[in-house]
Each structure stands twice: as structure tokens, then as C-alpha cells.
Amino acid sequence: MFKPARMKKLKILTLDAYSNSVVSALHEEEIVQIHDISERIQQDAEWKQILKPSKATAYTGKLSSLQMKTTGIVDFLKSAERKEGGILKSIVGFINPKVPEKREVEDLGTEALIERAESILGEVEGQTKTIENKINVIDSEKNELNSALNIATKLQNIDIDFSDLEDTNYTSAIAGKMPSAQFEEFKKEAASITDQIVILEQDAEEDTKILIVVTLKEYGNKVSALLRRFEFELYNTSGLSGKPAAIIQSAESRINEIDNEKAQLMNELADIAGKWKDDLLVLKEQLDIEKNRNEIFSFFGETNKTLMLEAWVPVKKADKAVEIIKESSDGYSIIEVTDPEEGDDIPIHLDNPRFAKPYEMFVHMYSPPGYKEIDPTIFLALMFPFFFGFCLTDAGYGIADALIGIVLILGLGKVNKMMRNMGIILVTGGIWAVILGFITNSFLGNLYGQFIVGDPNAAVPGTIEAVNAFAHPDAILIMAITVGVIYTIIGLIIGARNNLVAGKTKEALGEQIAWLMIFVGVGLAAASFLLGLSSILLYLGGALAIIAIIMFIYVNGPFGIMDLMGMIGNILSYARLLALGLATGGIAMTVNIFVGLVGGIPYIGLILIPIVFIGGHIANGAFQTFGGVINALRLHYVEFFGQFYIGGSQKFRAFRTKRKITTLGGK
Amino acid sequence: MVLEIGAALVAIGAGVAIGFAGLGSGLGQGIAAAGGVGAVAEDKGMFAQGLIFAVLAETQAIYGLLIAILLMLGAGLIGGTPKPISVAAGLAAVGAGAAIGFAGLGSGIGQGITGASSVGAVVEDKDMFAQGLIFAVLSETQAIYGLLVAILIMLGASLLGA
Numbered sequence: 001m002f003k004p005a006r007m008k009k010l011k012i013l014t015l016d017a018y019s020n021s022v023v024s025a026l027h028e029e030e031i032v033q034i035h036d037i038s039e040r041i042q043q044d045a046e047w048k049q050i051l052k053p054s055k056a057t058a059y060t061g062k063l064s065s066l067q068m069k070t071t072g073i074v075d076f077l078k079s080a081e082r083k084e085g086g087i088l089k090s091i092v093g094f095i096n097p098k099v100p101e102k103r104e105v106e107d108l109g110t111e112a113l114i115e116r117a118e119s120i121l122g123e124v125e126g127q128t129k130t131i132e133n134k135i136n137v138i139d140s141e142k143n144e145l146n147s148a149l150n151i152a153t154k155l156q157n158i159d160i161d162f163s164d165l166e167d168t169n170y171t172s173a174i175a176g177k178m179p180s181a182q183f184e185e186f187k188k189e190a191a192s193i194t195d196q197i198v199i200l201e202q203d204a205e206e207d208t209k210i211l212i213v214v215t216l217k218e219y220g221n222k223v224s225a226l227l228r229r230f231e232f233e234l235y236n237t238s239g240l241s242g243k244p245a246a247i248i249q250s251a252e253s254r255i256n257e258i259d260n261e262k263a264q265l266m267n268e269l270a271d272i273a274g275k276w277k278d279d280l281l282v283l284k285e286q287l288d289i290e291k292n293r294n295e296i297f298s299f300f301g302e303t304n305k306t307l308m309l310e311a312w313v314p315v316k317k318a319d320k321a322v323e324i325i326k327e328s329s330d331g332y333s334i335i336e337v338t339d340p341e342e343g344d345d346i347p348i349h350l351d352n353p354r355f356a357k358p359y360e361m362f363v364h365m366y367s368p369p370g371y372k373e374i375d376p377t378i379f380l381a382l383m384f385p386f387f388f389g390f391c392l393t394d395a396g397y398g399i400a401d402a403l404i405g406i407v408l409i410l411g412l413g414k415v416n417k418m419m420r421n422m423g424i425i426l427v428t429g430g431i432w433a434v435i436l437g438f439i440t441n442s443f444l445g446n447l448y449g450q451f452i453v454g455d456p457n458a459a460v461p462g463t464i465e466a467v468n469a470f471a472h473p474d475a476i477l478i479m480a481i482t483v484g485v486i487y488t489i490i491g492l493i494i495g496a497r498n499n500l501v502a503g504k505t506k507e508a509l510g511e512q513i514a515w516l517m518i519f520v521g522v523g524l525a526a527a528s529f530l531l532g533l534s535s536i537l538l539y540l541g542g543a544l545a546i547i548a549i550i551m552f553i554y555v556n557g558p559f560g561i562m563d564l565m566g567m568i569g570n571i572l573s574y575a576r577l578l579a580l581g582l583a584t585g586g587i588a589m590t591v592n593i594f595v596g597l598v599g600g601i602p603y604i605g606l607i608l609i610p611i612v613f614i615g616g617h618i619a620n621g622a623f624q625t626f627g628g629v630i631n632a633l634r635l636h637y638v639e640f641f642g643q644f645y646i647g648g649s650q651k652f653r654a655f656r657t658k659r660k661i662t663t664l665g666g667k
Numbered sequence: 668m669v670l671e672i673g674a675a676l677v678a679i680g681a682g683v684a685i686g687f688a689g690l691g692s693g694l695g696q697g698i699a700a701a702g703g704v705g706a707v708a709e710d711k712g713m714f715a716q717g718l719i720f721a722v723l724a725e726t727q728a729i730y731g732l733l734i735a736i737l738l739m740l741g742a743g744l745i746g747g748t749p750k751p752i753s754v755a756a757g758l759a760a761v762g763a764g765a766a767i768g769f770a771g772l773g774s775g776i777g778q779g780i781t782g783a784s785s786v787g788a789v790v791e792d793k794d795m796f797a798q799g800l801i802f803a804v805l806s807e808t809q810a811i812y813g814l815l816v817a818i819l820i821m822l823g824a825s826l827l828g829a
Binding site for chain 1: 732740
């Protein structure tokens, strides 16, 4: 809490004979991050004498190709699966998704798994390949038929057998389309080439003419060149025979047959998909895990008989890691557990109480903290929902967000951790929006007053008059600024602590402590002035502020005073809490006014009222919720983190099997 | 019905509010959407992200619309009969409209420029989405200041929801 998890470094040396079992045990336990030592072996002369870099195992390539093949077959069979349900099914799937049942599998070892994969894929391909080939053949036939159908349809009004359009020893024939406006000009120029030419014409759509031009072979090329100049679109009739009507009829009939054949083949594929899908998905997951396990060897070092690896592990799990390494190597291993050394790039594992866990993703989105830095997740967990609620400040939208959050937690949250976290964030933020909405008089804007009581200015029950948003926005502004000052002070305290821990006393004095003194000084003076307290406080506050400013200028130089504007800007930025809150209520009120206006239209008004009301409030609620998330996040990233946060570390990534649909026997 | 000069000034204020805020929003949204179109051409999966960055710059127009409607309501130009508004209050309304209108103009364009760059960054690296969003939201501060000042002016001139 307040700091990333303490880490230990494991240095493990084991016999080759146990390397697979050690790596597998660590992979399944998912508590260590493997550290790549191959580069150090190359660069460190001392290490280079003892070790050589290890390589990914020889099975990696084979596993990779089997993995790709499995993915290809799974995707192919997925496309043939029978689709069930419609929109309703999708909604039910969202609200109550099916949690996949994990299938128990055994650790086969690489060779046995490859053998099993080859056998399964061979069997599935044996069944699918013939069908796939048949589908390809009929698809290609259908394409040809469609093309013939297309040409025949265009030429259907010309009574000619397509076989007559084949070039002969003495004649050349061309069929196609030309803009009608150019036809006469073409005829004239064609006549100047030769009078041994026959032109059949037929009016077609969009001011064009279908033409069939037959001429002596010797003029064929010249006529073709002439046609190109007149925007002539050539119809390819080669290979076609019979009259257009007959071609259309036979093509349509064959296309129907093909569609039926294809439906039957797809049905057979759907049966195969239903039979093999689960087995293939399990196989895919096993191959993924095995490949990942075989690849990790490239991070290690080796001698002729031993394997050396390094890993990071959180202190709390270090004993467990040592225990499983010893167990999986039958004690034939040397394990050294050390603290991180100076210059180590320590991976950051955030370790927060359960309520704050969902907010770790926001910290990771910015950048994980340094190993010795304060982890701000708890502050985010406490203040993000409040800021979100403050930006929204509407009980109606708050209830809607909280309900969506509950649906996410109980629905997709069962299968997706991120969705669960989003659900928790929406529920907590929504609750704050409800609280703040009720006390500041906003429930879908002024819905209560306008439509229930009949007086647009009537306040929602529970409103605290002193903070009624539209009557006293100044009070809410003071609230927002006060929150900003308090949160900035917390940020400055953390920043001062970070600098002092890092031995940067001068920075702590100039960048944080001077500001804290200014805040205290101004606070004391303001209390004395506004609350009529002893004037000693006024002088004391003034003196403190002056000392702080001198200290500030001494550390940061005269231009450091420019930071004053930055600090004022930071605090004023919290005024967005008021502005956004008022905007939510104001736009909701606008929607209500429109509802009132369309309600006045006779008859049609009755249809328009629900459309404007529901559409308007959904749009406003969604937009303001989105804005609430973004602005609450921004107040943390820019205004709060700016006081102390450095970040830039790498995230702890455990060597994990990522088992979603399988479970290892006995685990 | 004769419109008094005070109410007419309020109407100008409302026009300035939505007119300039809408101008900024429209330009900003256009710039961001242009980036989005390019991104979608590169990667079809970028549609949702591109849309989010393009939609961001819409907020300024919404703030402008809000102030315009609140002004019109305050002067009884909608939802009732025009109320007597003094010339001074009318001029204050023009000030309120200018506050959000011009703040929205600059903020909207700025946000659009950042939005377009952010879309480009996300095409290169999907993890840039959150950071891009935060950079794009920075420009919105100016519109929020404008909105705040407009509300305070209206409050001071008794134009808010009266």
C-alpha cells in the first residue's frame, strides 16, 4: 500500500535434466518475471567465460507452425458454425455471458503434445479438406456463371448466338457498350476505315448503346483502336455459346444448384465444427503455452550440463518460488535470493487493497511508478469516483451509470477482469453523482420540478439550498476550488517526501516545501481576515508567505516566480468540476424544455415526446459520462501527478500460462 | 410583440456564444476527423478510436449551446414571453456569450489539432490511446474557463435561470 510491492531477485542454477520441470513449474505458478540475461552474457567478460547464451528450444518452430495451423482451422470452422439467435441473444450474452468450463488436461511434454496436435489436425483436415476443395471448385464455377449471366443479360435484346462472335479466319467480332452521343461519329469514322463492316446496335440504359461490330479480320485491329477512342466498354464473350436467353436460363439454374450444394457442404462443415471446436480450442491453448515455454529458454544462460536463469519475484511470494524450484528439481539446484541492486531495472508490481485494485489500470495507463516512489493508486481509488460524480452531478445519470456498472460486474465482468473493474468504477462514480446530484438539485436536470411538480424552479427533495447548483453556483465553485487546494497540498507533501527520500533536499525546499508554506501562510491570513480571528494570525501568515517566497526565489531563481501562474492555473483547473456539473444539469434542463416544446404540437407531439426525452437524455448522459471519466482522469494525471509523480518504470509481467479454458490435472 | 434593446442584446450574446463556439468546434472536429479518415484507411479497426478523437471537439459547441439557451431562457426569449432586460444586463449577456464563444473557438481548434495527431499516434501504437486522449483534453481547459466566466457573469447580472 502506498508503495509498489517489494521485489527480490532469484538467481537459479539447475542441471539440464531438470530445466524443463523447473521452467514448467514456474510457468504454471505464475509468480515470477523471467529476466533476460542473454545480453549480459554477451557483454560481461567474466560471465562470458563461464556461460553461453541459451537458445529457444528446437521445438519452437514446429510448435509455432502447429499453432498457426490450428488457428487457421479454428477460424475456418468458426465461419461455418451455425449462428444462433439475434440481437436478443447478443444482449443476453452481454448481460449474462456463458462462463467457459475449464477442461482438465495433463502436462504431456513438448514431444507428446506435438504428436497429439499432428494427430488431431490430421484427422480434422482429413474431414475438412475434401469439403473445402469442393467449395473452392463450386465457388469458382459460380463466379464464371455470374460473369456469363452478366454479359448475357446485357446482350439479351440482341438475337445472336454467342458462338458467332468468335473470331474466324476472315472475320473479327467485338461486343460492348458506347455512349449514344458518340455513336454517329464512330459510324462515320468506321466507314472511313472500311465499308466491309456490320454494326448491330441496341439502345441501353443511361444513354448508351450496345454494339456488336463485325468486320474483316484485316480491319479488326484498326476498328478496335477506333472503338477505344470512343469510350467503348468491351464485353468478353469468349467461351460463351448459345443465345442470351438460353445462357441466362441455364446459368440461373446452375447457380441455384450450386447454392444448394454449398449450403449442404456448409452444413457438413458446421457438423464438423460442432464436433471438433472445443478440442481444437483446447489444443490451441496448449500449443500457445508450450510455445511460450520453449521460447523463454532464449532468456537463459547455459554451460554443458547446467542452465542458469534469473527472475524477479514479489517478496511475499519469494519463499513459494524457492520451494517450487527445489521441488521441481529434486533439490538439484542452487538458488540465490537477493535484494535489487543499484542500477537494476526493477519491474513494478502494484500491491493495493482490494477496493483500490480496479484503479491500478489508470496508473499503468499513465506509467508505473518508480520502485521507491509513492504508488498513487489509493488516492485515485478515493478521489476518482468523487471527481467523476462531481463532473456529472446528476442523480438520474448517476443511477443509470451505477446500473450499467452493476450489469457489467454481474455480466461481462464474470469473464473479463477489465470489464469488472470498469463496472466497479462506474458504480462508485455513479453513487457519488447520485449524492451530489440530489444535494445540488439535479435529477435529469429539472425533471422533478418541470414534469412532476409543475414548477420548473422547484427543488428535488433532498436538495441542500446552500449548494443548489443553479441558485448558488458560487458555493459549488468554492467547494471545487477547496477540493483542488487540498488535493494539491497532498500532492506537494508526497512530492516533498519523494525528494527528501531521494536526498534532493534543495528540490524539496524549492518545489514543494515553499509552496506548502505559502499555502499555510495564505490560509492563516485568510482565516484571520475572513473569520475575524486574532490579527496575530494575519501577521504570522503574511510572514510565513514572505519567507516562503524568498526561499522559493533563492532556490529557483527570480524566474521561478513564473511558476506562481502555473500553480494558480492548476488550482483554477479544478473549477471544471463546477462547470462540467452545471453543463450536465443545464443540458438536461434543455432537453426537458425541448420535450415541453414538442409536447405542445398537436398529435405528433405524443410521438415526439418519448423520442426527444429518451434520445436527449441518453445522448447527454453518455456524453457527460465520457467527459466525466476523461476530466476526472485529467485532474489526476495533470494537476495531481504533476506535483510529485515521475513514473517511467516497467510493469511486472509474470511468466504466465494464461489458461482460460484448460486446467492442469490436479491444479 | 416588440423586442426591447436589452433582450436583443441577450440574443446577440446567445448568437456569439453558439456561433463562435460552434465555429471552433466545427473546425476542430473537421481537423480531427480528417486524421481519423486517414487512420481508418490504414487500419479498419481504428474507426471507434478515430470517432472518439473527432467527437472530443464537439464539447465546445455544447458549452456554447448551453450558454445560448440559458441566456435565452433568462431573457424569456424561449419558454415564455420576453422579460424586461436592462441594457446593462444585455451587455453583460454579450460578455457571457463572448466568454464561451471565443474560448470555445480557440479551444475547439486546438483540440482538433491534437486529436488528429493523437489518432496518428494510436495507429502507430495502440497503447497511445489514453495518453493521446489526455493530451487532446488539455485544450478543453480554456473552454471550461470560458464556460465558468460566462456562468459567473450571468449569475452576477441575474440572468441565470431567472
